[in-house]
Amino acid sequence: MTSQNPNPEKRPILSCNGITKRFGGLVAVNRVSLEVFPGEVVGLVGDNGAGKSTLIHMISGVYRPDEGQMLVDGTEVRFSSPMDARSMGIETIFQDLALCNNLSACDNIFLGRELVRRRLGIFKTLDREGMRKESERILKELDIVIPGLQRPIRQLSGGQRQAVAISRSVYWNAKLLIMDEPTAALGVPEQRKVKELVQKLKERRVPVIIISHNMQEVFSVADRVVVMRRGHKVADLIARETNGEEIVSYIVGKEQTPTDR
């Protein structure tokens, strides 16, 4: 197993030490260790059923690891729900985006964390004006153009919705952003836009973990590529020092058998 640390002087935002998840007799994730540093983009690849999603679900609080420990910013964490992970700054953009299509971009950015203000000292009403201004600010910061902030987002394109999901995470000060197949359903120009957004996050020192099946995409955005196979982490490579062929060989397991069994 190759494990390299691109910025050894930095403290990792996230570190997983030997985390394991079993489903009955099946070991979905087997003693995986992973570190993510500020401002890096990690591509997480592997065949279907390799354990990528389970790993991500543990990091984002959907599942609890059976073994091992996770540290966020150096402190050990035990998430019992995705909300716990969120409160620690781990934001996940799931494949289905987790947006409400009947609500506007602005409503979605503030979903579950709506701004309110007191009226007449008793009533707490939604501060729609405040939310609109804040949404405009964050979208502008990320250079995202959404036609009609107040329109239901079902009228937006897939890429625009993806952008709304990303800006929501950024607005809420994500320390780590996890994206599950972010460009799977997008057209080429929209894919480019999402990649640009990932670059923007990088500039803001927010690390991103991207699950992807698309090698080209992984190489175009990732600094590091982590390969999963049958629940094990079989490779952890610097993106510019490797190539698609090598990655694929790790994915299908021709070159090497899992080492940390």
Added chain:
Amino acid sequence: MDNNQTFIQKLLHRQGSTADIPSTSGAQQRGDNSVKNHPAGARADRKWILQVIGRLWAWLFLTVLILYFSFTPGFLDLGNFQAVLANNSLLLILALGQSFVIITGGIDLSTGFVMGLASVAASLVMRSLPAESGLFLVISAGFITCILVGLVSGYINGIVIARLNVPPFIATLGMYGIARGIGYVLSGGPPVSVNTPGIGHFGNGYVLYHHPEAGFSFFQPPAGISGPALREVASYLPFQVVYIIIALVLMHFILSKTKFGQHVYAIGGNSIAARRAGIPVNQILVKVYILSAVMASIAGFLYVMRYVGGVATAGDALMLSSIAAIVIGGASLMGGEGTMIGALVGSLIVAVIQNGLIIIGVDPFWQYVAVGVIIILAVLIDQAKAKVLS
């Protein structure tokens, strides 16, 4: 000339977004009628038109109905309008509560019989009070009884749906039977009347009365007018209308201005997303069913005030009408869509059809046919809208 021509062509082909119409200049436009305008703009344009029609058709339809019935004398009359509103206040109250449930993507079939049960329970409590109890005490006792009936039945609905994961249709169908049965058991079947004098005034009175000789008076007919002279008294603004205005404003505020209302929409739009966003979905669902049942029981209370008594079947016919009104008003049974104003318009359409058919002399039973047809039309419009907008 050029301007005109291109503009007409534009209309015909429906090309270009609305935004570039103001910048129309003959020279620029001549070439790009069919070639340069990308289809996305045209689609956006059509979407916009459909959206407006989709949002406003209920209002247009209501206007057309009122205009149509106005050709018959007797319809276009303040007294008649007041009667229509007062007679349908209970329908609207049920629809307001039910709307919250429907926006979350659920349905509450129990509202009609919860209303009936509340009216029976309240009537029994009110008539069991000693004869010398004051009017205020009697009314408060009845009101509290109703609210309790609503809280309990709504809480049970909410828990069964949100915590035990029983589909809303089944859970509330169960409560439909339970409330109906208890209503019959408590009342023994026939209506339970309340004999405390003065109660009926709260359900049937008006805010303002005017008599040609005695002048204006508030809340009570002018003193000293009785017998045949009462017929000369003109009355304005029924209490029932005041009640529905209060309910409408309050419910509208809750739905559109509060976090709770926002979460109701979010749950209807995508309950998984709502849960992931940290919205306490189960808690909100319980509250929504409580709200629906409490509104139903308030309707039961208003029924007691209006008809000086309660009966288990008080809301039997109203439940489906209220759902019809909500759907006509633009809510989607799939959840996520709907407004209080929509519920109001829908209720008014149902009410005007009922009243108008009677006034133009059509067999009143046709009202059910008419409302049925309109529900189906409303859903068809909703589907067409969804298809085009998605």
